[in-house]
Amino acid sequence: MCIPGFWQQSHYLVTWCGLQIRCTLPLSLHSIMTSPLERLNSVRNHIQPQNQQLSQQPCLAPILGHNPTGPADIAAERAGASFNVEKMKYFWAGGKEEYEITEIAYQIIQRDPDLTTSHFFDQTRPEAREFTMRQIRRAVEVRNNLKDQRLKTALFRCLATYSESFAMRIYVHDLLFRNALNLFGSPEQLAEWQEDIEKFRVLGCFAMTELGHSSFLRGLETTATYDRENDEFIIHSPTLEATKWWIGLAGQTATHTVAICQTIIDSKPHGINWFIVPLRSPTTGRLLPGVTAGDIGAKYGRAGLDNGWIQFTHARIPRTNLLSRWVNVDRDGNYHPAPNPAVMYATLIPERLSIMAGTWMLVGQAVVIAARYGVVRRQGAKDQKIMDYQSHYVKLMPCVAFMYICNITNRLLTTQWSEMSELAQNDIHSYLRKAGDMHAVSAGIKATITWLGADTLERCRRACGGHAYSSYNAIPGIIGDWGVTTTGGGDNIVLLQQTGRYLIGTLHDVAQGRQAAGSAAYLNDAATVLAQPTCVFDNERDWLNIEAVNGVLTWLVVKRLQATATALAASDAWNDHLLSVTRTSELHCHRHLLDLYVAGIREAPVELHAPLLNMGRLYALYVVEGSLDALLEEEYITPKQARVVRDLYIRLCKETRTDAVPLTDAWAFPDFVLKAPIGRADGDIYSAYMETLRAAPGCFGPPPYFEQQIRPLTDPALNGKNEA
Amino acid sequence: MCIPGFWQQSHYLVTWCGLQIRCTLPLSLHSIMTSPLERLNSVRNHIQPQNQQLSQQPCLAPILGHNPTGPADIAAERAGASFNVEKMKYFWAGGKEEYEITEIAYQIIQRDPDLTTSHFFDQTRPEAREFTMRQIRRAVEVRNNLKDQRLKTALFRCLATYSESFAMRIYVHDLLFRNALNLFGSPEQLAEWQEDIEKFRVLGCFAMTELGHSSFLRGLETTATYDRENDEFIIHSPTLEATKWWIGLAGQTATHTVAICQTIIDSKPHGINWFIVPLRSPTTGRLLPGVTAGDIGAKYGRAGLDNGWIQFTHARIPRTNLLSRWVNVDRDGNYHPAPNPAVMYATLIPERLSIMAGTWMLVGQAVVIAARYGVVRRQGAKDQKIMDYQSHYVKLMPCVAFMYICNITNRLLTTQWSEMSELAQNDIHSYLRKAGDMHAVSAGIKATITWLGADTLERCRRACGGHAYSSYNAIPGIIGDWGVTTTGGGDNIVLLQQTGRYLIGTLHDVAQGRQAAGSAAYLNDAATVLAQPTCVFDNERDWLNIEAVNGVLTWLVVKRLQATATALAASDAWNDHLLSVTRTSELHCHRHLLDLYVAGIREAPVELHAPLLNMGRLYALYVVEGSLDALLEEEYITPKQARVVRDLYIRLCKETRTDAVPLTDAWAFPDFVLKAPIGRADGDIYSAYMETLRAAPGCFGPPPYFEQQIRPLTDPALNGKNEA
Known part of the structure; x- marks a missing residue:
């Protein structure tokens, strides 16, 4: 399996955003696997779709009256393939090496009880919020222990495939918050914040949309007013409609946000700019003075992502928290605009x-x-x-x-x-x-x-x-x-x-x-x-x-x-x-x-x-x-x-x-990622589906509300069997 | 408001199904209202869409920085109406009388804490299941206390509008189970079951679909085999795929089902027929011998409806539980088919x-x-x-x-x-x-x-x-x-x-x-x-x-x-x-x-x-x-x-x-039925939306998982601020 040149790929682009991550560290194979044989086996586990270990369900004992047609049907489909599926898997993944690294990342995830859950679809909103943060905490830990940059990247990408809520929480921190800093921050600001962001000491969000304003950015209302005396900006939400809304991570998690605000100096507007605003104490999780933020609550999806809302009430930040790669406000309050406003929308x-x-x-x-x-x-x-x-x-x-x-x-x-x-x-x-x-x-x-x-x-x-x-x-x-x-x-x-x-x-x-x-x-x-x-x-x-x-x-x-x-x-x-x-x-x-x-x-x-x-x-x-x-x-x-x-x-x-x-x-989603019994790779869908239901919480009754809500109707003694 | 002839409408058809409910009782106004003035006021409450009492939210105090444009905007839309909206309301509702009865039904619902909940969208699945059954139990109670048949019907229809899960639970019992009995049951069977069904002593479901079979009814596998010796049918699910699936009320509630089965007499198949099969004890809620039934678990919607699955393992029912209006099996096992098979699908x-x-x-x-x-x-x-x-x-x-x-x-x-x-x-x-x-x-x-x-x-x-x-x-x-x-x-x-x-x-x-x-x-x-x-x-x-x-x-x-x-x-x-x-x-x-x-x-x-x-x-x-x-x-x-x-x-x-x-x-949905702050009748959407979020469980942090999952990252002392 060890092909010459395999590990020498010089850089790797994160395929789901790809903006800023170009990585050059070589993979040290032996840091993660004890033997080539073990690795070979792990790859085989993923390549053979019939392998039960990959599925969500344990290996099932034969069921009386169960003689499924699915396995033979799906095998016949595979036998009729007009092309080499392995080759397509490699092409899809961006190369054989990428495919195999992805396999390893999936194996790490599948085996780690902090990165997965056996009752994904039965989670309540609080459980989903907590589970997703647990994944992040654990993923950072696991990543810190890996030596190969490509595998680190694959780990996060595969977790993002496993859970969209994980993907979005990381996305907000890594690709909105960090990206804003990368694009709009001065070299000094990058130096100040980069390591904290990388290590997740700072958990960042991205406050653009407001309750009453969305696609039309110039209509945003939140203000950043320069206070020359104290060399600070005062961040303020002047109206209810100015409340920052839908902000991912703002509900429960973020310690900081970049906030897009109308810049005001000496009562004069200078258009919208980006500011770093601290939200919560990193040691207690409590809101800082001048900040009100709450969870957005129940949503159509992404229950593990704590979208939230933020109101600023004269929150004070240092002048130097204005992201100042392209624009700047000096100590005297002089505004130096960007050479071209287009750079401000690049994010x-x-x-x-x-x-x-x-x-x-x-x-x-x-x-x-x-x-x-x-x-x-x-x-x-x-x-x-x-x-x-x-x-x-x-x-x-x-x-x-x-x-x-x-x-x-x-x-x-x-x-x-x-x-x-x-x-x-x-x-x-x-x-x-x-x-x-x-x-x-x-x-x-x-x-x-x-x-x-x-x-x-x-x-x-x-x-x-x-x-x-x-x-x-x-x-x-x-x-x-x-x-x-x-x-x-x-x-x-x-x-x-x-x-x-x-x-x-x-x-x-x-x-x-x-x-x-x-x-x-x-x-x-x-x-x-x-x-x-x-x-x-x-x-x-x-x-x-x-x-x-x-x-x-x-x-x-x-x-x-x-x-x-x-x-x-x-x-x-x-x-x-x-x-x-x-x-x-x-x-x-x-x-x-x-x-x-x-x-x-x-x-x-x-x-x-x-x-x-x-x-x-x-x-x-x-x-x-x-x-x-x-x-x-x-x-x-x-x-x-x-x-x-x-x-x-x-x-x-x-x-x-x-x-x-x-x-x-060829897209090589493992069964534990798909999570759907009816999409099982081996085609034995009904037994897996049945087992999923039997294992779900509350499958078997009587329900807790039987005495209170059902029995008063169904029990003839309680519901006047002999009355008119 | 009391127009001659108003209360004399001779019958009423349930508009959301309309099959079997034709009601003739006159409405006794005084049985439900103490004075005409009270009634007039109640109607006015509903007609004036600006009325705050109708909304989900309590009357809001003015909010600093809140000067909404919505109320004037929506008022201008109403002022520009090209037709008489009141008249359209009556036409939409099927008449002025129907409109006004509907108003009263909504008022009953809005005021009853057992029929509504202030956290409809924050309910977990178990809570939604219980809430919906609580609504049913209470609705039966309230209905029994009403004198007017049209209001009884309106009460259930309005509750169905308020909650789709309520609608479906009632629908399964009333319009599938009962309807099957009405269409396929003999006069003797109607006499035997009707009152129990009407009073909800029997909670019925409708077992047609199977795990492996749906639209093609002739492919269904569940069997009903005549046992001449005991004068019984033996109901059996021969395979896993024969498990009855998606059956509303089968998850937690139903005491009985009508089940569509392949009828077998002396090893000879006679096609599909409907059988009444008891599922659970009405006094303990436990499954009866020969019946395994469980809850279907998490679904895309309708969390308050307990869809379920049922497996029969040689469950025995009396021969007379075959619904025998059109078909019959006599004591000797002679099968008398329906005059035309089409009648069997009428339901x-x-x-x-x-x-x-x-x-x-x-x-x-x-x-x-x-x-x-x-x-x-x-x-x-x-x-x-x-x-x-x-x-x-x-x-x-x-x-x-x-x-x-x-x-x-x-x-x-x-x-x-x-x-x-x-x-x-x-x-x-x-x-x-x-x-x-x-x-x-x-x-x-x-x-x-x-x-x-x-x-x-x-x-x-x-x-x-x-x-x-x-x-x-x-x-x-x-x-x-x-x-x-x-x-x-x-x-x-x-x-x-x-x-x-x-x-x-x-x-x-x-x-x-x-x-x-x-x-x-x-x-x-x-x-x-x-x-x-x-x-x-x-x-x-x-x-x-x-x-x-x-x-x-x-x-x-x-x-x-x-x-x-x-x-x-x-x-x-x-x-x-x-x-x-x-x-x-x-x-x-x-x-x-x-x-x-x-x-x-x-x-x-x-x-x-x-x-x-x-x-x-x-x-x-x-x-x-x-x-x-x-x-x-x-x-x-x-x-x-x-x-x-x-x-x-x-x-x-x-x-x-x-x-x-x-x-x-003109469709006259009250705000408490719509439940959506952004759809408020008075146009003041943002303050209602904000209040909804602030009142939602878990709005404000820190979240319960802060110490375990967030602080290990954000606290510099715990996440090696001075390490490489």
């Missing part, structure tokens, strides 16, 4: 890109569960696998394709942003030249994929019938956890408008003779594109060529942008074009993702090209199929072409359906 | 129709919340009401229209089914002649509106931005509660196929010269319809004529049915047409709903016709807009017509938006 870009990885890490789990259940569940007069029904494979296969799009494009965008982050440190002008496009990409893609992710989850839920209504089959929890992504981090409608404004502006620039770059480069050819007013595809092969299909999307985007721009030139009624703009922006994002995907799969081993191409084709046809109304309305395609698209789309779903299990096995 | 029809009322009772609450929030929330550079954004009113107004469709068509279908139920008692042949159509209607409409309901809820959630991620704003709970409707009670894909088969069969019958009736009567004109291959509408007025638009839908349905029938005649590959069939069936249901709606609004006061017509037009255009791809593909409409539809649809959303609040006020 939102990685926040949005990170959701791409969240998609395949979280939504992907639901897709695996639905895919496996689909080939194990049999129903109907012919006792068919439900996956063989047309309605079923057309429902699920585009979801599988969507996950491939997210995984593969995510790497490219992560790399792009990583390079830009270096520019931000070293060459701010080059950074700013690219920032507009990256901002538009991150905003639009965040909106596009979070909506599609929500749709995917609902498809998966319905594909599992009633059994996905059980929390124990994981999908309800994933839906709740995911829900916030469509409204938080910038409302999707608002974000797509930002992308739309960027595209219309770029189209205008091109008309003025300037050159478009990045995701909008295709607008340079706008005139040429529109010169061909109808689609010339005359056979199915054209529709199977991803670049060609992207040409169709290109035409539609350019056409619609042009029409909107013309209409807006006549009357500046932006609001009357909102729906058209947002839909066009979404299409632009799909075509950009397809562009990136085509580039991304070139890096795959040749033997994987066929299935990967099919996933790209399926996604492309999914998008076109959803745009048939617009393409027909614009008379770009004929009704005959529309029928070809529809038939081909369904046929491609049917053809790729035979790889449904292999394609999703 | 599914009211089950499915009842979801229509569930839509406006439950989904409607989310629509009210979103509508109110939309006009109170301001955002953006111009600080606009978010409802004024194009994306927003186009998102929400079709949801408002959908509720009107459900409420008004629901009455007509309820009446139709009520009449059919009487036929089932008195004229089985007439009943059976109509049963096929009603079955197809109930199946298709159940599927169509539950999907649309799910979509509506997600729209409402997103329309409230991040604040609908809070459980305290009710929408997450409604989404969870609603989720099961799309997969339970028959999977929607399966149901739409049933409707599709019925339609294709009817089309075939028509071609053979037979006459179609009921919902499919329009198929009699199939040939005429198809003889006009293009849409002749040449102006907007045509598209505002609901019947005319229904003609467009008719054309599309007939065209697609015809195409499918032709394709199926050539090759019996039903599976290759599944998607086409389900989509066509959905369209058929929409057009049927529109048909019913047009008939239904004729009963409304003339002054309400304008807003009601607009709701119908909006729904019709919503459906057509979603079918533009198909209409263009079939070349029935031109691209120009498509643009007219799209523009008109958006414009109608914009025009009706001015009535968003009046249209939803």
Whole structure:
């Protein structure tokens, strides 16, 4: 198993955000494993999906009257794989080495009672809050004991896969709070805070949204007023609506926050800036004077994340707590603004890109569960696998394709942003030249994929019938956890408008003779594109060529942008074009993702090209199929072409359906991470499901309220059997 | 207030199912109210939406820094109503009397501490289970003390509106268990069980679905084997997959179930039948011998409903527990089958129709919340009401229209089914002649509106931005509660196929010269319809004529049915047409709903016709807009017509938006039922929201786990401040 060069990879990017973590330490294998044999066995445990040790349940004794068909059904699916699943696992993970390190991280987690719980879905809110913090405390401890940086990173990533609440708590501290400091803090501030943050002595949160204000940042009300006499800023929430709201970690945990505030000096406003504000005593956990903060309480999902609210009442902080890499206020109260306001919003870009990885890490789990259940569940007069029904494979296969799009494009965008982050440190002008496009990409893609992710989850839920209504089959929890992504981090409608404004502006620039770059480069050819007013595809092969299909999307985007721009030139009624703009922006994002995907799969081993191409084709046809109304309305395609698209789309779903299990096995989620009996890798779903229920608290009665609430009705002696 | 004839209404139909409850007792006003003045005041409390007593929150003292814009904003919306909202309330409720009785029922509930809870969304699963049973026990007690049958009915209906878990527990006992007995039980059996059921001495559930079998009833495995020697049936679950699953009330509560089983006599199968099987002791709550039953545990929603599972192991019941209205097994074991097997499925029809009322009772609450929030929330550079954004009113107004469709068509279908139920008692042949159509209607409409309901809820959630991620704003709970409707009670894909088969069969019958009736009567004109291959509408007025638009839908349905029938005649590959069939069936249901709606609004006061017509037009255009791809593909409409539809649809959303609040006020949900601070009737949303959070358990820290899980990290003395 020990391949030359295996451990020498020089750096590693955190795939679910990727902004600031580039690590160079070599892995010391022997620091974590006693023998190659042990390691080999551990890997084998994960590779063999039938292995019972991996599942949530202990090895089950045979059950009377239990002769399941699932194991043979799912084995047959695997036997029919059209490609090498091991190779796909490596490609998916970013390489064989990454795959194997991930395996080790999962093993560490699965064995540690502080990192897992056997009653994940039965936790109350207080229990979930505590469990998630316990995971963090323990994960820091475990990490401190590991020698290899890649394994440290994998440990946190795998825990984030195991629990979205863990992911979000770490995300807030590490990728919002710390990131704000990294991007906006001066070298002195970095030196002051970095180690405390790294060691979690400071637990940080990110206070942007307010009760009455969200997507429109300039409308935020919290003030930071300079008090020259004391060389301090006074942080204040002037109204109820100014209460910072939804702030992750603010409910119970955070010792500090970065807060975005309106900066006021000598009664003069200087716009919004970032300030570090202490919230709680690190030794007692009590709120500091001037700070009121409470827990946000019950939510749709993410019960382990203590979202909260914060009111500041003349809280005082040193002047030097203004994050002052780009802006500064000197001792005399002179305000030195940022060279370009755009740098102040940079923190939102990685926040949005990170959701791409969240998609395949979280939504992907639901897709695996639905895919496996689909080939194990049999129903109907012919006792068919439900996956063989047309309605079923057309429902699920585009979801599988969507996950491939997210995984593969995510790497490219992560790399792009990583390079830009270096520019931000070293060459701010080059950074700013690219920032507009990256901002538009991150905003639009965040909106596009979070909506599609929500749709995917609902498809998966319905594909599992009633059994996905059980929390124990994981999908309800994933839906709740995911829900916030469509409204938080910038409302999707608002974000797509930002992308739309960027595209219309770029189209205008091109008309003025300037050159478009990045995701909008295709607008340079706008005139040429529109010169061909109808689609010339005359056979199915054209529709199977991803670049060609992207040409169709290109035409539609350019056409619609042009029409909107013309209409807006006549009357500046932006609001009357909102729906058209947002839909066009979404299409632009799909075509950009397809562009990136085509580039991304070139890096795959040749033997994987066929299935990967099919996933790209399926996604492309999914998008076109959803745009048939617009393409027909614009008379770009004929009704005959529309029928070809529809038939081909369904046929491609049917053809790729035979790889449904292999394609999703490649994502290598262990059973203990999926947690869903009906998504068990070995296909023996019903016994695992039954055992889960029997082990749940309160499974067997009578319930505690029997005497008080039931017996007064059911006991004939108490409920007047002989009365009228 | 006391209008002649007011209390003399001769009967009342339960609107959320309506099958068996026709009540004739007159209301004795003085039995429930001490004086007319008191009653007048109570009604006024409910009519004035600003009244603080109705809200979840106590009257709030002025808050420093709180100068809300919401109250004036929502008042302005009300002032701009284009119609008389009081009149609409009466029409919505089914009459002024019904409206006022509903008010009284709500008052009873709001004042009774056993019927409500101040921490609805903070309940753990065990608390929710207990609370719901407490409501039932108390509701029975309160009901027994009321003299007026209509108020008794209203009490239960209003409690069902307050809590979906209450609704479902009652529904299972009253409308599944009791209904099965009513439909399938012999007169002797009715006499034996009816009073116990009415008094809740017997708490009944309905055991149909099994772990491995659901929509395909013939595949169910549980057996009822006749033991001639003992004159008993032996009920048995032969396999793990035969475990009855998802059975409401089976988890903790039910003393009895009706169970659907394969009837076996002398080793010979006689198909499925219904049996009454005792489950638990009514005095101890313990399981009876031969019965294993447990709680289903954590679910997506409906935490107060104890879904459960049941395994029978040679449980013995008397032969006379076979429900024997239509079938019978005599003492010698001779099986006397039903005259027509269709009667055995009749219980599914009211089950499915009842979801229509569930839509406006439950989904409607989310629509009210979103509508109110939309006009109170301001955002953006111009600080606009978010409802004024194009994306927003186009998102929400079709949801408002959908509720009107459900409420008004629901009455007509309820009446139709009520009449059919009487036929089932008195004229089985007439009943059976109509049963096929009603079955197809109930199946298709159940599927169509539950999907649309799910979509509506997600729209409402997103329309409230991040604040609908809070459980305290009710929408997450409604989404969870609603989720099961799309997969339970028959999977929607399966149901739409049933409707599709019925339609294709009817089309075939028509071609053979037979006459179609009921919902499919329009198929009699199939040939005429198809003889006009293009849409002749040449102006907007045509598209505002609901019947005319229904003609467009008719054309599309007939065209697609015809195409499918032709394709199926050539090759019996039903599976290759599944998607086409389900989509066509959905369209058929929409057009049927529109048909019913047009008939239904004729009963409304003339002054309400304008807003009601607009709701119908909006729904019709919503459906057509979603079918533009198909209409263009079939070349029935031109691209120009498509643009007219799209523009008109958006414009109608914009025009009706001015009535968003009046249209939803008319549904008269009290604040304590909605439970959502952001949906408060008085528009002062933020202070109520803040107070809700401050009152939630565990709002203020430090959390109980501070010493164990947080301090080891944050306390510098414990986390090696001076180490490397």
